[in-house]
Every structure is written in structure tokens, then in C-alpha cells.
Amino acid sequence: MSTSSSYRPEIDGLRALAVLAILLHHAGVAWLPGGYLGVDVFFVISGFVITRLAVAELADGRFSPRQFWRRRVRRIVPALAALLAVALPAAWGLMSPDQFDTFVRSFLGAAFLVPNIVQWTQNGYFEAAASTQPLLHLWSLGVEEQFYLLFPLLVPVLWRGGERRLRRGLWTLVVISLVVAATLVVTAPAAGFYLLPSRIWELAIGALAALAHWRPGVRAAQLWAGAGLVLILVPMALYGPKSPGPATLPPILGAALCLMAAGPQTWVGRGLALGPVVWLGKVSYGTYLWHWPLLAFTRIHLADEPSLAVKLGLMLVAVALGAASWRWIEAPIRRSADPVLPRAGVGTAAATLAALAGALGLAWGLDAQGLRKLTWPGMTPEALEADFADYQHLRRAGECHMTDETFEPTPFLAAWDCPATDYEGSKGWPVALYGDSHAAGFAMVLRLAGRNPMQMSAWACSVVPSRMRPDCRALAEKLRDAARADGIRTVMLVNQWQPSEITPQTQVEMELWWGEAFDRIILVTPLPHVPKLQERWLRWPVDRVAAEQPDFSTVEAFARARTRIAGSEVVLIDAAALFCGDRPGCSVHDGAPLMRDESPHLTVAGAMQMARRLQDSGLLDRLLP
Secondary structure, X not given: OOOOOOOOHHHXXXXXXXXXXXHXXXXXXXXXXXXXXXXXXXXXXXXXXXXXXXXXXXXXXXXXXXXXXXXXXXXXXHHHHHHXXXXXXXXXXXXXXHHHHHHHHHHHHHHOOOHHHHHHHHOOOOOHXXXXXXXXXXXXXXXXXXXXXXXXXXXXXXHOOOXXXXXXXXXXXXXXXXXXXXXXXXXXXXXXXXXXXXXXHHHHHHHHHHHOOOOOOHHHHHHHHHHHHHHHHHHHHHOOOOOOHHHHHHHHHHHHHHHHHOOOOOHHHHHHOOHHHHHHHHOHHHHHHHHHHHHHHHHHHHOOOOOHHHHHHHHHHHHHHHHHHHHHHHHHHHHOOOOOHHHOOHHHHHHHHHHHHHHHHHHHHHHHOOOOOOOOOOOOHHHHHHHXXXXXXXXXXXXXXXXXXXXOOHHHHHHOOOOOOOEOOEXXXXXXXXXXXXHHXXXXXXXXXXXXXXXXXXXXXXXXXXXXXXXXXXXXXXXXHHHHHOOOOEEEEEOOOOHHHOOHHHHHHHHHHHHOOOOEEEEEOOOOEOOOHHHHHHHOOHHHHHHOOXXXXXXXXXXXXXXXXXXXXXXXXXXXXHHHOXXXXXXXXXXXXXXXXXXXXXXXXXXXXXXXXXXXXXXXXHHOO
């Protein structure tokens, strides 16, 4: 195949196929569960296009990394900057404080070319919380941007040995990256999904397709192009939401086959070159940029999942915005004869980043001054802030609960001083308490009930030893040593409980490990959760929130796992029954929010109600007089 830079409309047609699959998948059409594979097709196209241009310039002796980067900046940055400029005020006006904090990280990641790394540290692509992150989709742009930084440095080095050496180098990249992807699918799926090392092979396959000199006859080209289209479409119709890594090989090879064989002499090539299809391909970049923020901000505004009709309508709006982006931003910059624009590169990118950072700083400043009046029904921003201060005070955040998410426990442990001594008049209670932020919340309940435990808790710390991060294990071992030194023989364990932790095996493992240091284990069962609760507090009337039925699936799964353990001496506190009582919903009582979010973390009012129930039941006196 020629490596010239002549225009091929079927490439834009393939872009149209990829973006259409993504739009329909994200709109929730049931018959395209693998539509996200359109992103992988985009990776192949990107590798193909930039390699064609680079090889043509290398052959003429005029390839320049600086010029390559300038072209990429001109292609990517203007439309991206427009999106970020609109997304920032929308996020500031619509998102809850927690959502806005997450958005800020994503915004900075997008501005500094590392959105995929930021998303990797925050959550998985297919998790429910991801659906309200407006910049989640920019992870794929981060992969491409990082590849573009490396590509013009690597290719000239390999080219010195000729095209054959370049192909060998690219094949080496494919093999190494595939091995990495296959390994991470098992050991670290989120890293395998988001990070460049496990994605390079997809772009490199596109690069190898650009270097191919294969010219099949018309009949063979018809067959190979048709096979390529089938390899793309069938996985999109069959794959579920978690088929990453090497499982994407069929659509990757299918895209490569289409790029190599689907010329104008084939029916696939002619179909991809149809005018409307090519047009959609031309506007695909802007369409992709806008489609996910439209969905995410709509979910945030409604505090609910939009209907299929609404989501399909939003995808049409995304196409219109993509067309506007192409007409007034992308195409004029690419076609401009203005001598300033060809020199646009690092300077333009730096100026854009500075402007976006300034806008973000302004938003932060306005937020700090309390000008963003998002709050819960019946509560002023000042009252909400005071409630949060009480919440942190009663949990002893920073003192007994490690709030530092750098996972460095040394400073916290050096200052930790949380034995079972009197705390604001509460009676000292010889019980050690360990777990995650829900354990800190239950410590708040205990203090309000007049019991002050020896508390050691931290964000997302599992009580199952094999699931503990290194910092969590350091905290757990410190608690065991401190309890032993103080003669405390009872431990109370509280966790949110991930589905993979709710098995008889992990429960037995937990009992054996904690039983080495304690004579009695008290296990607090999970609370139910109300989906999207924090966002619904901001946008729904109290009576509508109160009418929402909580999700007891985790509670029920935990109960099933416990019934399969024979001979256990662990004492259970049924938190759900204690907290909810006979109320049909658990989130509201007398108009007051009892849960802060869907996890759920209790409000101070919720903790007070649970403390009263504990006191009235006499449960704590029976457990440990």
C-alpha cells in the first residue's frame, strides 16, 4: 500500500463507523453492547494515518518531530480547548462538591495530556460513578497524545535501518504491548484499560497496515475488506462491557484489513466513501469530544438516568456540535494560510493551558468564597458546612481516621493517639474499631451513644487481610499492637464490602487473622444504599428522595455468605435493621437527610438516630457491659 498522503475518503468512512458505534453504545442501545470498540478502531486509524505521513516525509528527507507535534497540536488542541472552556462553567454550576472535586482532577489531566492516568487513579470506565464524569472519555485522547509524543522520536531512529527495520521495530512493540495487555487484564484491569503500554499495540497495528505493500486483486480485496468489516461489527454486537486487552484483537485486525483492502474497487470501500458517511467521519473528532459531556451533564441535572429517546437526541446534538466544531474551529485552522498558525505548537499549547488553568483558578476561587449555592433542601450552605464540620469532628478525621489519600501512613501513625479514653464526656469503651470510612462513621455513632472506641480507620481499607493495601495493613497491625498493650480483647470491624469480598472464604480468612489478636470479633453488617443520593438531595424535593427505595443487594449478599460459615463465633450487628427499622426508606427521617451519599456515609442526624436506636435496644450493654 502506498504511503503517500493522498486523501482516501474511506478512512473518514471508517471513522464514521467507529464514532457511530460509540454514540449508539453510550446511548444505551441494547443490540450494541460492544460499541465501545469504536475507540480501538480509532486507535488503528490514528496509527495508520500518522505513519503514512511520517514515512512519506522520511522518504523525502523532510520529516521533523517539531513539525509533527505542531500538526498534532493544531489538530487536537483547539477543539479540546473549546470543550474544556464550556465544560468548566457547566460543571461549576451543576455538580455537587464531590463531583466537582473529581471534575477538577479530570480537567487538569486533560489540560496536561494525562487524562487517562487521572482516570486510572479514580475509577473504572464501566463503574456507575463514571457515568457522571463529563471528561471520562478523554482517556482515549490521552493515550493518543502520549503516543504522539513518542512516535516522532522513535520512528526516525528505526527508519535509519530502512523500512524493513521500521516494521520489525513496530512488530516488537506489538508483541511487547500485547503481552503487557494480557497480563494487566488479570493483574490490574484498570491499568490495562487506561494506560499507554497496553494500548500501543493497537496504534502499532495501524502503523504496520500503513507500511504494508500488499495489493490484492479485486476479488481478493472484496473478500478481505468484507472480512475486516465482519471482524469489526460482530464483536461490537457480541462483546459485553468487560472484554478488554487481547480480546480486542478481532476488531483491531478488522480495522487494519479495511484500511489495507477497502479501496474504491470494493463494495466496502464504496460504502465507506458515501458522502454522508464521509461527512460524519470528518466531524467525528468534535462529535466524540461533545457526546459524553452531554450525557454526563444531563444525568447530573436529572439526578437520574435519561430515557433512551433523550440519550439518542443528545447524540444528535453531539453530531451537530461536532459539525460546528469542524466548520468553525478545526477546518479553518487546518486550512489557514496565516503564517502564525503554522508556527503554532508548544507556544499555542502553553497559552491554551495557561488560559484554562486561569479559568479553573477562578472557579476554585469562587467556590472557596461560597458563591456556588448548591446545597440540600432545607439547609443553607452555611448550615451544610457546619454539619460537615461536626461530621468530621465526630469521626475524628485526621486524628483517628486517616484522610490522606497518598496512602503514606507514617505521619498519621506517628501522631495517632486514639486509645479508649474519655472523649468529650463519652465513656471509655475497651473495644478496638477498624475499617474504612464507614468504620469512622460507626465510630461517630458509638460516640454519640456514649462509647468511645480505640479507632483506627482509613479510606477504602478492607478488613480482609489479603485485600489490605500496604498502608492499611500497617494501620491494622498498629491497632492490634496498641490493643494488646492496653488489654483490649474485643475488635469491631466495619466495611463497605466490595462484591469480591463477600464470600465465605474471605470471611473465614478475616476471622482467623483478627482472631490471632482478639478474643471476640464484632462484625457490623453493611447498610443499604440509595443510588445517586447526593445528587438527588441537590435536585429533588425531600419527599421524592424519601420515596426512593434503598438497594439491599449488598446486605442480602453479605447475609448469604455468613450463613454458609459453620461454627463461627463472630458477633453480628445488623446495621440495616438497626438503622432503617420499620421505615420503608432509610435516607430521610422527619425531613432530615440521614445519609450523605449513596455509599452510604451517615450524616450527623443519621448517626444520632442510629445512636438512639443502639441505646434503646441495649445492644451495646449486652455486647460489652
